[in-house]
Amino acid sequence: MTATTTTTGPEPSASPDLSKPVGDPPLLEVRNLTVTYGGTVPAVRGADLRVEAGQKLGIAGESGCGKSTLALALLRLLPATAKLTGEILLDGEDVLTMKWGRLRAVRWAGASIVFQGAMHSLNAVHRVGDQIAEPILLHNAKATPAAARRRAGELLEQVGLPAARAQAYPHELSGGQRQRVMIAMALACDPRLIIADEPTTALDVMIQAQILRLIEQLVADQDVGLIMISHDLAVLADTCDRLSVMYAGRVVEEGPARQVYAEARHPYGRALSAAFPRIGDLASRRAPRGLPGDPPDPAALPGGCTFHPRCPVALDSCATEDQELREAGGERRAACVLVDTPATDDSRNTA
Incomplete structure (x- = not known):
């Protein structure tokens, strides 16, 4: 069943004809998800995602491509001005059709989120241990405050912090420590799915590596x-099993993470990959290359393929013909008219 909903009241609508997966349903399946602000501004346009238990899916793209909006939409955390359509199936149950009580039970317990920017996500006037204990008390009617505090200490130790840091306020912790607190909070109710939105933003390289290995x-x-x-495509390629690349609110490429990073089939994926230095004798001689321009304003998207104004290999038809995801060999798909043409070294160099 497909739902059309705002954050205040879902309404059912017609469902697209999608083939059903064989066997057990995935942990999360997102089908044709759209998010529109103010009724006219599309932030996410027909996204499809699939995550199995134990699988790590990376979502990459520049700022403004719709990544954080997609993350918040998965648990209906967007403002009331956002209109959502499509399906978000968590363990086979559509998040968009859940009543408020059921949705509240699913948040933190079924799926949790590590928000972008730990300092802004933690309450500055409450000790971090109390903030970790709060979802435990909300979701476990049998938990006592003392038991919740003990569990908070255990979770802090699980993420590499002393249990005694539960008594600290957020401003007393470093950026890496605050991020560990956010991860501990996300684990508090043993969720089956964790959504990590830029979990290593503003952290130095050593702390970033520690947080990624911890996750x-x-x-x-x-x-x-x-x-x-x-x-950061390089971080996702090193951490995740599969990778989806977003541009202008849509997934334009998906596949095994290392393959997408090493040899993207969409020009935008190649441009993201080329923006990061490679370590090695030959690669180190080539400086990273930037991509001119910015992602388009969602309120004024260009016609045809939305990437064509920045694309170094665009055809005349790209200005008028949009491209859907299509098979790109193996387990990969890309939304590009040139996807059937093997990428050459020259085309990668110009992306």
């Missing part, structure tokens, strides 16, 4: 699904 280990140990959102 990987937690996913492996607890067999949870992970969606990690970042503009």
Whole structure:
């Protein structure tokens, strides 16, 4: 069943004809999700995602491509001005049709989110241990305050912080420590899915590496699904199993993470990959290349393929003909008219 909804009241609508997966349903399946602000501004346009238990899915793209809007939409955390259509199936149950009580039960317990910017996500006037204990008390009627505080200490130790730091206020912790607190909070109710929105933003390289390894280990140990959102294609390729690249609110490429990073089939994916330095004798001689321009304003999207004004290999038809995701070999798909043409070294160099 497909739902058309705002944050205040879902209304059913017609469902697209999509083939059903064989066997057990995935942990999360997003079908043709759209998010529109103010009734006219499309922030997410027909996104499809699939995450299995124990799988790590990366979502990449520049700022303004719709990544954070997509993350918040998965748990209906967007403002009332946002209109959502499509399906968000969590363990086979559509988040968009859930009543408020059911939705509240699913948040943190079924799926949790590590918000972008830990300092702004934590309450500055409450100790971090109390903030971790709060969802435990909300979702477990049998939990006592003392038991919730003990569990908060255990979670802090699980993410590499002393249990005694539960008594600290957010401003008393470093950026890396605050991010660990956010991860501990996301694990508090043993969710099956964790959504991490830019979990290493503003962290130095060493702390970033520690946080990424921590997330990987937690996913492996607890067999949870992970969606990690970042503009950094290299980080996602190193951390995730699969990778979806977003541009102007749409997924324009998807496939095994390392393959997409090493040899993207969409010009935008190639441009993102080329923006990061490679370590190695030959690669180190080539400086990273930037991509001119910015993502389009969602309120004034160009016609045809939305990437064509910035695309170094665009054809005349790209200005008038939009492109849907199509098979690109193996388990990969890309939304480009040239996807059937093998990418050459020259075309990658110009992206």
